[in-house]
Amino acid sequence: MRKAKPLPAQDIKPAPRQAGLVLDAQLHLLDRQILDVDGVPVTTVDDVELSGPAPGEPIPEGTEAPHITALLTGAVLGTRIFGGRPPSSRFIRIPWEVVAGVDTVVSLGVRANSLDASWLERWMRDQIIAKIPGGRHDPE
Amino acid sequence: MILNDLLGTDVVDSTGQRLGEVSDVRFALDAAPAQLLSRARMVGVVVCPRTATSFLGYERMDVNQPWPLAQLLRWRHRGSFLVLWEDIAVMGPDGVRLRSEFTAYESTLPR
Amino acid sequence: MTRSRKLLAATLAALVFLGGLLSGCAQSPSADSLKGPAKEAASAVRTASLTVDLRLQERATAAAATTTADDMLKGMQSATDQLEHFGAKTQDEQSLRDSMLAIFSTISRSLLHARDALAAPTSAPGGGTDLAGIAQLPAVQGELRAATEQLDELMTKAGIQ
């Protein structure tokens, strides 16, 4: 690994003011809990999908900035930890359109059951837990 | 493109000189509100000259407790800076190349 | 990443090395290798002795007392196993091991007697007291004490505390 050349401190200008909420992906988005509209945990933000430039291609000046198209979950977590990359057809997407807010948790504006991300939970509920007596009742 | 392709890759200037690693990607929610929340537009990347393990964010926030820990991590991340999207020439899993006339901004988060 | 992996590997190696070093220091010859099983046996036979006392005073229930005796039998089993796996290098070590094995079997036998006596019912179904179990206890206690003394004597002789 080549050593990085540090920039002289005077070359670093004060940060520009941004209107609206500013999010650093690693700090504010990745690994956060996702709750549905009823506050039920759905999953975590395992990765984030961006629109925009073809990777590794030169970006013409004036190109519109990429934006977040979806939060990803599922197999991407494994590849994020152990390396490699699943084909994008295996991504489980939570489109940015259903995200209602980003705070210490990411909240959605829809119910968990309507999302692909909850298929395993629904499968375990229907195949295992609901079949054991008492599985659908409140604890006493 | 997914975020993980980007995080931790090398950042070089237009001459190929290595400046550091992508330690984070900054977004702003400043477009007109869409369905629920406005679009998250990419503002730029945070470049750290040393290591990309920036999980604590001490260098970008106003937190200095517990003191020894905050100092240690701040020191590890000294010299990190923000480069805006407009100054990025190439971006991908193989790294980020900046345009010849890029501007480095402080990576502090607005309070 | 590679750097942190290297660091991790180096730390682990250092830990293992340090551990090996320390265990190397702690390992001194014969007496120490026999110390483990000897102490285990001593503890077991004394536990049984105390249990029989408590049973004689009718403080311990039969269930608790037999459980204890069972546990101690298991302990003796493991101590004997350890001793049998001890490879004696010299003639002295050989004879020390053999005499210890002999005492271990004495202890195990007395523990078995203790267990049987403790397990025997104290009151017969008819309401009368069946003294078969309780009556044997003092004899069993004597047996346990004798075994303890033998073991103590050998441990003192071998220089095991």
Next chain:
Amino acid sequence: MKRLLGVALGILTAIGGFVDIGDLVTNAVVGSRFGLSLAWVVLVGVVGICLFANMSGRVAAVSGRATFEVIRERMGARAGLANLTASFLINLMTVTAEIGGIALALQLASGVSYMLWVPFALIAVWLVIWRVKFSIMENVTGLVGLSLVVFAVALFLLKPDWGSLASQALHPSVPSEEGPGTYWYYAIALFGAAMTPYEVFFFSSGAVEERWKVKDLVQSRINVLLGFPLGGFLSLAIAACAAVVLLPAGISVTTLSQVALPVIQAGGQLALAVLILGVVAATFGAALETTLSSGYTLAQFFGWSWGKFRRPAEAARFHVAMIVVLLAGVAVLATGVDPILVTEYSVVFSAIALPLTYLPILIVANDPQYMGKHVNGRAVNIVAFVYLVIILVASVAAIPLMIATGAGA
């Protein structure tokens, strides 16, 4: 009046909930071999668990986020997964030890081999997790577990030489027949037993389960600050009983039945009955807590729906995970491994994993994004940082000491 009752109940359950099979066994082993010369470790451990349990409870009440969500968020996915793996394996070991503890206590009561009690213990634990409300589960096991006070009573009945006990505790020294390596190994084991990470996972998730708000913090602080130290006293009483009866008799504890001997000697059959009741309740409570904790850690890492306040069908993966954990624990016991041995290892491995749990809590407790104005004060931070150093030293020293002493043999 009702509030006072709530406080009293909270304290009592905290006392009863503090002692589990790890504390029971480790303190008795240490007492029978080192007297009270390691009493200071219990003190250090109790202050530590008060500090961090309180902190994680505060994080949970203010931000609504339980400890393992915070761990993943702060440490990232990779370090978080390493942490999860370690915590989960230790949890599994502890579940195994606690179920074994229930079975051993029942053997002590009945004389029937503990192996036959294991399936009963398994089913009972699972049924409670499946059907019983969180608060009832907590209060009942905590209150019944309080019968372990019998150790303190027994200590008085034994009429020990208080002066010599006090001098053992106040002027700690390594007994002549034990090496310094063994002494420090057991110091780490005791520390691990007092500060077991599962207690923090459980405490913070419990705060979410019971929907604590900021106004409940005062009560939780009282519970912790009174309950845990009193639980620590119970630990010391266990060690002292062993030190008074077993140490002079040359008995070093390797089984649960030996732990009971001093109590039997002091109080006879009645005391024995109370003791067994206490041990069953304490290990049963801890088995519930550790099983739930393994469910909590998994669910919080992966973002699954969790909690006993939900119907099982609304937290399906959480419940499936706990069933798997219980079955795995029983499978380990079925191999015939000595539950006491599992216990002894579990407390040491707990000590090794401590920094992984406590560092992220400390960081988040200082983050105004989560905590608003309830961030740590300066004094708390200083003490917490000192503890972080202690925890780190104990964690690094544990494995070399384990190898060197042959796990304290």
